[in-house]
Amino acid sequence: MSYPADLRYTESHEWVRIEGDVATVGISWFAQDSMGDVVHVELAEVGAALSKGSPACEIESVKAVSDVYAPASGEVIEINMRLEDTPEAVNEDPYGGGWLFKIRLSDGAEGMLDATAYQAHCEA
Amino acid sequence: MHLRHTPFFANHQAAAGRIIDFGGWALPVQYTGIIEEHRRVRSTVGVFDVSHMGEVWIRGPGAHAAVQHLVTNDVDIAPGRAQYTAMCQPDGGIVDDLIVYRLGPQEFLICVNASNREKDFQWMVANNPTPDTATVVDESDDWAQVAIQGPDGPATVQALTGTDVSALPSFGTCRATIAGVEGCIVARTGYTGEDGFEVFLPAEGAAQFWPAVMDAGAAHDIQPIGLGARDTLRLEMKYCLYGNDIDETTTPLEAGLGWVTKLAKPDFIGRDTLLAQKEAGVTRRLVCLEVEKRIARPHCTILSEGQPVGEVTSGTKSPSLEKNIAMGYVPRRLARPGTQVQVDIRGRTAEAVVVKPPFYTRPS
Numbered sequence: 001m002s003y004p005a006d007l008r009y010t011e012s013h014e015w016v017r018i019e020g021d022v023a024t025v026g027i028s029w030f031a032q033d034s035m036g037d038v039v040h041v042e043l044a045e046v047g048a049a050l051s052k053g054s055p056a057c058e059i060e061s062v063k064a065v066s067d068v069y070a071p072a073s074g075e076v077i078e079i080n081m082r083l084e085d086t087p088e089a090v091n092e093d094p095y096g097g098g099w100l101f102k103i104r105l106s107d108g109a110e111g112m113l114d115a116t117a118y119q120a121h122c123e124a
Numbered sequence: 125m126h127l128r129h130t131p132f133f134a135n136h137q138a139a140a141g142r143i144i145d146f147g148g149w150a151l152p153v154q155y156t157g158i159i160e161e162h163r164r165v166r167s168t169v170g171v172f173d174v175s176h177m178g179e180v181w182i183r184g185p186g187a188h189a190a191v192q193h194l195v196t197n198d199v200d201i202a203p204g205r206a207q208y209t210a211m212c213q214p215d216g217g218i219v220d221d222l223i224v225y226r227l228g229p230q231e232f233l234i235c236v237n238a239s240n241r242e243k244d245f246q247w248m249v250a251n252n253p254t255p256d257t258a259t260v261v262d263e264s265d266d267w268a269q270v271a272i273q274g275p276d277g278p279a280t281v282q283a284l285t286g287t288d289v290s291a292l293p294s295f296g297t298c299r300a301t302i303a304g305v306e307g308c309i310v311a312r313t314g315y316t317g318e319d320g321f322e323v324f325l326p327a328e329g330a331a332q333f334w335p336a337v338m339d340a341g342a343a344h345d346i347q348p349i350g351l352g353a354r355d356t357l358r359l360e361m362k363y364c365l366y367g368n369d370i371d372e373t374t375t376p377l378e379a380g381l382g383w384v385t386k387l388a389k390p391d392f393i394g395r396d397t398l399l400a401q402k403e404a405g406v407t408r409r410l411v412c413l414e415v416e417k418r419i420a421r422p423h424c425t426i427l428s429e430g431q432p433v434g435e436v437t438s439g440t441k442s443p444s445l446e447k448n449i450a451m452g453y454v455p456r457r458l459a460r461p462g463t464q465v466q467v468d469i470r471g472r473t474a475e476a477v478v479v480k481p482p483f484y485t486r487p488s
Contacts, residue, residue: 036153036154036157036158036352037157037158037159039159039419039441040417040418040419040441042418058470060418060419060441062158062159062352062356062440062441062443063153063158063352063355063440064421065419065421065470
């Protein structure tokens with residue numbers, strides 16, 4: 001279990017690192033552990049305008065497919081192309097090399113959980 | 125809901141298995157990871173708790189005639205042999221797929237799917253043609269079952285018994301004392317495509333059995349294997365999963381199980397319908413698909429020229445082949461290997477091609 005304190009989280013298990021008006025998004029350790037071996041990431045599209053809570057990309061594990069939701073509204077400005085060849089990075093390094101996409105925030109990033117609140121959510 | 129535990133539940137907890145609700149049973153979906161466990165079975169040996177499967181016995185002077193009437197395959201096999209078969213309704217729909225083990229001239233053990241246990245037992249009792257001379261008994265609660273599968277499976281089991289189980293042919297079966305547990309039934313069968321055994325043991329022997337298997341397999345890096353890898357292993361072989369690939373609405377002929385449907389047998393439930401279906405030709409077939417880019421999951425629509433033609437019944441990413449593989453029903457005209465179709469995967473179309481089963485072939 002791991003809940004880095006410098007990140008924000010959603011109840012749907014995305015993590016968010018906010019730097020200026022750019023948010024980097026991935027899925028939490030808890031989420032990747034629940035999914036099991038990740039074998040494919042259907043990446044977001046650069047330029048796509050996402051609204052908060054809308055599906056942004058898909059993660060396929062051996063057993064199932066899971067949607068990843070936009071934690072805030074904004075435009076996708078970068079995607080993690082390395083996941084095309086190494087989707088297992090989502091398992092091995094969920095908060096680092098397993099990041100999924102970056103968005104330029106259009107409405108700020110309100111309503112997310114801090115690490116303590118997210119941990120409580122996971123352990124509830 | 126209260127989940128049922130197998131006699132090995134404490135072993136799964138001790139090995140940090142991730143426990144899920146599998147049709148009312150608390151069973152591990154994985155221990156260290158599905159891909160690693162899958163590769164362990166393909167490379168050396170893995171051990172599966174399959175105690176949730178049911179064990180129904182048919183015994184007596186009329187047992188052979190009763191089993192012949194109930195199942196599609198010809199169980200005119202010698203004692204010491206086992207056989208894969210289907211059990212059908214009069215309309216040809218599959219009640220269950222089974223393995224029949226003939227332990228003696230008048231003694232048959234029938235291994236049934238956990239989800240069908242009660243249904244199968246009731247069906248066998250209700251359709252027993254010779255109730256005066258053949259008894260049907262559900263002994264599922266008395267038996268634990270373990271599958272030891274992989275190239276090093278035979279050596280692992282052989283180290284636990286004085287019986288020459290290595291000499292058993294494929295689908296051979298015998299009684300043996302294994303890991304000091306008397307009254308085991310061992311068979312050279314499985315659901316992985318690998319060599320190995322399935323062992324039925326009296327449930328009270330479970331506590332000593334599991335650690336003994338782990339010790340015997342230690343030299344081969346044995347690992348416990350969860351339901352996740354059990355599914356990817358069977359899917360690579362195009363082994364059907366009841367409830368996904370076959371059910372009461374599909375017939376053995378449609379599912380590619382014609383090889384266990386012996387229409388020359390004079391009498392069995394479903395024969396007339398299946399004979400007519402054989403003569404008319406099936407309208408759909410269960411095929412193997414390789415799917416580009418994304419993983420097709422059960423209930424994804426199969427398309428041809430933009431039109432829905434069928435449905436995916438199972439799908440995963442094959443850990444052995446590193447390809448997306450699936451099974452599904454298509455009209456007979458599209459069932460030939462090499463046929464190009466498409467699969468609607470959550471609103472987007474992926475190309476797929478029909479391939480010849482199995483997906484995976486063991487290196488010789």
